Amino acid sequence: MTRAATLAEIAQEAGVSAPTVSKVLNGRADVAPATRERVEELLQRHGYRRRGGRQVSPLLELVFHQLESAWAMEVIRGVENAVREEGLSIVLSESAGRLSPGQSWMDGVLARRPTGVVLVLSDLDRALGEQLTSRNIPFVVLDPAGDPGRGIPAVGTTNWDGGLAATRHLLDLGHRRIGLIGGPARMMCSRARADGYRAALDMAGIPYASELVKEGDFQHESGRRLGMELLGLADRPTAVFAGNDLQAFGLYEAARELGLRIPEDLSVVGFDDLPPARWVGPPLTTVRQPLTEMAEVATRLVIDLARGVQPGTVRVDLATTLVERGSTAPPRRG
Amino acid sequence: MTRAATLAEIAQEAGVSAPTVSKVLNGRADVAPATRERVEELLQRHGYRRRGGRQVSPLLELVFHQLESAWAMEVIRGVENAVREEGLSIVLSESAGRLSPGQSWMDGVLARRPTGVVLVLSDLDRALGEQLTSRNIPFVVLDPAGDPGRGIPAVGTTNWDGGLAATRHLLDLGHRRIGLIGGPARMMCSRARADGYRAALDMAGIPYASELVKEGDFQHESGRRLGMELLGLADRPTAVFAGNDLQAFGLYEAARELGLRIPEDLSVVGFDDLPPARWVGPPLTTVRQPLTEMAEVATRLVIDLARGVQPGTVRVDLATTLVERGSTAPPRRG
Incomplete structure (x- = not known):
């Protein structure tokens, strides 16, 4: 039978103090990079999860792989619709061009203590998901592109x-x-x-x-x-x-x-x-x-997760619909 | 000769304690609406300005009148380009449909203590500008639409x-x-x-x-x-x-x-x-x-203001250019 490691056990195995592990968990800057890396690795290996409640800000993180995408505006609109009802504000980031949401982004997230994170990505970095999980920060992948992996909360389309x-x-x-x-x-x-x-x-x-x-x-x-x-x-x-x-x-x-x-x-x-x-x-x-609706559903899902509501399903695909306009007609005979 | 009022003088005139005025300045929720309104009115009437430095977060507030606007994405891209170099994150808000960035938005801004604010608005609410000024929060209006008023830092186009x-x-x-x-x-x-x-x-x-x-x-x-x-x-x-x-x-x-x-x-x-x-x-x-460049210039301007750099001019208009494509040709003779 396995049992999740405690913070003290991780500190011991890493050869650092418990406050140092705590600093890594909280995204504090005053930790040597090599130490941070070793502690992160152990947190992930042991599936560490912070116990109990956490203080959160009325912020929702929205991360795009690339803002240039022609449909980013539709997504932003949907997230804005959903957070407005909840009194949350959106923190917007782009991961392309940086190390795919890397440590500096994660440090910022940990310092801001957001209610949750909506990731608009074609591929979810496994380490990123694990880092968010170990901090009890709920996240949902808005994923028109694919399959983010088993158990990862995601909203897509058919x-x-x-x-x-x-x-x-x-x-x-x-x-x-x-x-x-x-x-x-x-x-x-x-x-x-x-x-x-x-x-x-x-x-x-x-x-x-x-x-x-x-x-x-x-x-x-x-x-x-x-x-x-x-x-x-x-x-x-x-x-x-x-x-x-x-x-x-x-x-x-x-x-x-x-x-x-x-x-x-x-x-x-x-x-x-x-x-x-x-x-x-x-x-x-x-x-x-329905990108705007997909973004609304993803945002509500992450807010539910932040409240401890466990959804019936963590993978939602919204239906596509054919919109007939002027570019289609029967073929010409000849 | 006039002299700006102190916080104590404003408290006295409002018939409240100095800590209550301080709460209003810091956007704390535990102030009765009528009291808040009276204190705000006095802060504005006396042109109150907070002295000395202020603690700021690595956040830049970006406020749109309306996110539906077809060019919002171009603007977001420019702001993202500029904040990336500075290690700041963007907090995105929309003012349409609410009271034009109203008290609840302002309370959020005061709680977040942003480095600065970029407003994408066709009309700047005078009270809003005065509230930001009294808190020493620098702001710039990105203003393709018009003339935000004398002395207001603004970036437009020709x-x-x-x-x-x-x-x-x-x-x-x-x-x-x-x-x-x-x-x-x-x-x-x-x-x-x-x-x-x-x-x-x-x-x-x-x-x-x-x-x-x-x-x-x-x-x-x-x-x-x-x-x-x-x-x-x-x-x-x-x-x-x-x-x-x-x-x-x-x-x-x-x-x-x-x-x-x-x-x-x-x-x-x-x-x-x-x-x-x-x-x-x-x-x-x-x-x-050049919306993306305009947003970059506006963002750099607000970051300069946050650092206490006084720009040579607070009104910048970037040049338009004609892009010739296929929709223009000489008229047909006939």
Whole structure:
């Protein structure tokens, strides 16, 4: 039978005093880096958890991997909606470009004693999760990208269903030659969307054509470049599921350069439903990912955890919905 | 000769103890609302300023009037760039929908003891500025919209020059019948842009035609609606300066509905250069407002003020630049 180590036992094993372990736990600066590292390692190895209540500030930490992301604003809005009701303020950080939320960020968090942390990350650093857990700081991963690991509280969306719905919509319109510009294969959300695309084709009895499937990086430019490749094929697709909205906008540009009209010559479906989807010409048919609602749910979940409320499930996927606009139509006969 | 009141004198005049005045200054919750209001009023009337240094946290407060604004992300990015170098974290708030940053926000600020405050507001509440001043909390207004008042540190952009450059670009291409969809007349930035438009026409010897000038609200829908009006004129304009990018996107939709091609049948110039300006079809010619740089400058200014560095000037306007893309061309002869 194992038993979690006490602070005194960790101090003894690390060869330091108990107050030194306490300093590491509280993110104090006056600890030598090597000592800090040794103590952190032991805290994690022994699954140390602070007992009892902790003093918290009315702050909620919101950490983005990258603020440049086109959907960061939707997420911020959702978090703001949820914290407003609770009288909490948001502390905003970005982890890209620094060591993925590293020790200096963690020291700041420990000094601020936030109510909880919402992480908007494609990959959760295991050590980071363990550090937060050992301090009793609740956290939730807002994770449109993938699977953060078993037991980690996370809010996502139904990417596979969305890919299926996008492709079925094109099949229902009569398209048979349907291309895919997917996102990076290392991201779970890209794989799920692509699998939904493939499942829809399979159920419709249409063989998978690898020359119609491209892997982009979710940015505008890869949509344009891979769009040029797809539309340059001798037997070009009559419709493309573009993987996300930015790639769809890039595909619009490729079509424009080649003199192809949307939706007359090419149908396009995006994924995300960012505000610009309504502004492009024609307005984009896309799979709506409810980012604002996802951020609200993640924030309420972390506030519940901070209150000691144990949720029924720690993994919530909110449903996608197909939003039909002007970029899809039946294929032209000919 | 006047002399600033001391804390003791304010306490006496308010009929409370000095510790009570101190509580109000520090944003403590245990003060009756009526007492707080009376003390605040006296602090402001006497121009009370706290002496000496103050303890500050490594936090920078960033307050938006409204986070929905399409350019909030650009601003957040600039602030993040500037605070990163300084090891500060951002506390993000939104004032819309609450009493314009009201007492509960101010109490939070006083409890957090931030290094400084960047306000992204079209109108600065005078009482708010005075409350921050009395606590020695430096603040800067990031103010693309107008004129925050004499002596208030503010960073803006050259709206008049931008309106002039947009209109001159259209004149240089050969347009003579040029419409304007301006922003709300109550906002200084709208007036400045419209005056730049008018000055360019005047210098080119073209009479101002009031039927070609519309007032929108800077949203997509008003661009579409007023665009329909302008393009429905018997002698419709061959070019329109759309006031901002969102209105330009709405104007694109109006042109599409009427079967007019951009730029062949209609040239369009926006203002802002938000990311979607590159994604619409055709990519939008627009006046770039350097929001990210403006936010960086505002943040560095507030950090300087926190360090006691008195800047040479407290009003900085960063230059706009015209970005030529695909939405402008010479008018068709006919």
